[in-house]
Amino acid sequence: MSSPRIDTAVAPSQVYFEDVELNVPLETPGMTLTAAHVTLFTGLTQDVSPRDDGFVPDLLPLCISSGLGWRVPRPPLAVLAFMGFEWRFLLHLRVGDTIRSISVTNTKRSLREGGVVIEERRIVNQRGETAQAGKLTLLVAKRPKP
Amino acid sequence: MLSLPLVSSPDETFSEDLKVGQEYTSPGRTVTEMDVVLFAGLSGDYNVLHTDAEHMKGSLFAERIAHGLLGLAIQQGLASRGEPATAHGLLAALKWKFKGPIRLGDTIHVRSRIVGLKRGAEPGQQLVTVERQVMNQRGEVVQEGETEHMLERRKP
Numbered sequence: 001m002s003s004p005r006i007d008t009a010v011a012p013s014q015v016y017f018e019d020v021e022l023n024v025p026l027e028t029p030g031m032t033l034t035a036a037h038v039t040l041f042t043g044l045t046q047d048v049s050p051r052d053d054g055f056v057p058d059l060l061p062l063c064i065s066s067g068l069g070w071r072v073p074r075p076p077l078a079v080l081a082f083m084g085f086e087w088r089f090l091l092h093l094r095v096g097d098t099i100r101s102i103s104v105t106n107t108k109r110s111l112r113e114g115g116v117v118i119e120e121r122r123i124v125n126q127r128g129e130t131a132q133a134g135k136l137t138l139l140v141a142k143r144p145k146p
Numbered sequence: 147m148l149s150l151p152l153v154s155s156p157d158e159t160f161s162e163d164l165k166v167g168q169e170y171t172s173p174g175r176t177v178t179e180m181d182v183v184l185f186a187g188l189s190g191d192y193n194v195l196h197t198d199a200e201h202m203k204g205s206l207f208a209e210r211i212a213h214g215l216l217g218l219a220i221q222q223g224l225a226s227r228g229e230p231a232t233a234h235g236l237l238a239a240l241k242w243k244f245k246g247p248i249r250l251g252d253t254i255h256v257r258s259r260i261v262g263l264k265r266g267a268e269p270g271q272q273l274v275t276v277e278r279q280v281m282n283q284r285g286e287v288v289q290e291g292e293t294e295h296m297l298e299r300r301k302p
Contacts (some may be wrong), residue, residue: 040188044181044216045223049234058237059222063215067190077195080206082214084243084291092236134240 013075016143017115020077020105028068030100030126033061033093036100056093061123061132065101069121080114087134091125098126114141162299164231164260164274172228174283175220177212179250185216197201211247217289221256221280229258231292232274235295242291246282253283261292270299 023057033056041060070076093099100123107118117140122133187193194201195211202210225233248254262275274297280289 016206037188040184041219044184045219046190046212047226049226057222059215059246063191063219067192067217070170070190070192076193079195081195082244085240087240087242089237089239107295118198 005073010070013065014141015075016078017108017117017145018141020108020140022105022108025102025104026069026072026074028065029102030098031064031068032098033064033095036094037064037142039096052063054095056095058089058092058132061093061099062087064099065121065123065132068099068101069103077117077138079138080141081139083116083137083139085134085136091101091129091131092103093125093131094101098122099131110142111139114139116140149214164263166260166263169257169259170225170228170230172221172258173226174253175224176253177217177220178250179210180301181216181220182210182212182250185219189213189215191215193196207247207249207268209249211249212252214244214289217244217248217254217280220254221278221289224254224256225258225276225278228256229276231297232258232260232276232295235274235297237293238273238296239294240291242289244289246286246288248280248282248288252288254280254288257281266296270300272297 037060038056041057041063045057047057101121102124103119103121105117105119109116117138119136119138120134121136122130125131153208172195173222182196186196191213196213197210222233256274256278258278260274261277262273264273265271266273276293278291278293278296279287282288
């Protein structure tokens with residue numbers, strides 16, 4: 001006998017395309033960048049560039065911001081695919097810095113299957129200075145029809 | 147063609163030797179389930195796309211796929227083993243497109259070409275623009291974009 005199928009696609013707590021609100025800023029909790037993050041990330045990416053102690057790879061804060069984005073007072077976005085992004089690196093972060101991310105959706109475009117959402121995101125340090133910033137384009141699912 | 151040293155990295159990260167039009171091909175790397183699990187833990191991005199095999203059976207992709215940003219991070223590591231100097235400079239900007247999924251077990255490599263060289267804001271700094279394509283084992287472009295790196299000129 002097969003086990004019962006659990007339909008995770010209709011888990012109640014997701015924000016679908018129709019639910020995305022424009023121009024509502026969402027701020028994440030902080031994350032202190034540690035030597036452990038850097039060691040794990042460098043091992044995972046196999047980046048062999050010579051770096052000094054305390055150097056944080058530029059892409060690491062961006063990657064952490066995607067996880068921090070799940071920890072806002074809103075259910076997670078029903079992302080079907082990450083389509084692309086444009087990003088600027090303004091301050092190079094160091095081990096010991098604490099980052100958080102602030103994002104706001106400013107464009108929604110409906111397609112037949114899902115819709116495109118453009119999110120402006122910036123990563124700030126413990127002094128509130130913007131370290132990285134840019135625009136992310138996501139394909140988001142529409143609410144399943146009953 | 148992988149004619150460059152596969153693991154060693156140059157200790158010089160200066161920009162005088164770069165020319166527009168120079169091209170590089172990185173070594174390849176197989177993206178594994180462990181890469182995806184580690185990246186999920188490190189980034190905190192546990193999206194079902196990357197973590198729920200059962201859910202993904204019924205999806206467009208039919209299986210779990212690697213995080214787009216994991217692909218980006220891995221290609222940066224691969225580029226550091228392929229591009230002699232550019233990949234070692236600090237990143238100044240990125241424009242990136244995720245064109246197709248990287249599936250567990252896919253082997254990717256990076257092709258890059260220098261498309262721009264200009265002076266940076268500080269004396270002695272140079273901005274290098276590189277076009278990169280991430281290809282899988284079938285020759286499909288799965289990610290592509292432009293990276294801009296800040297390099298120092300060799301000290302006089």
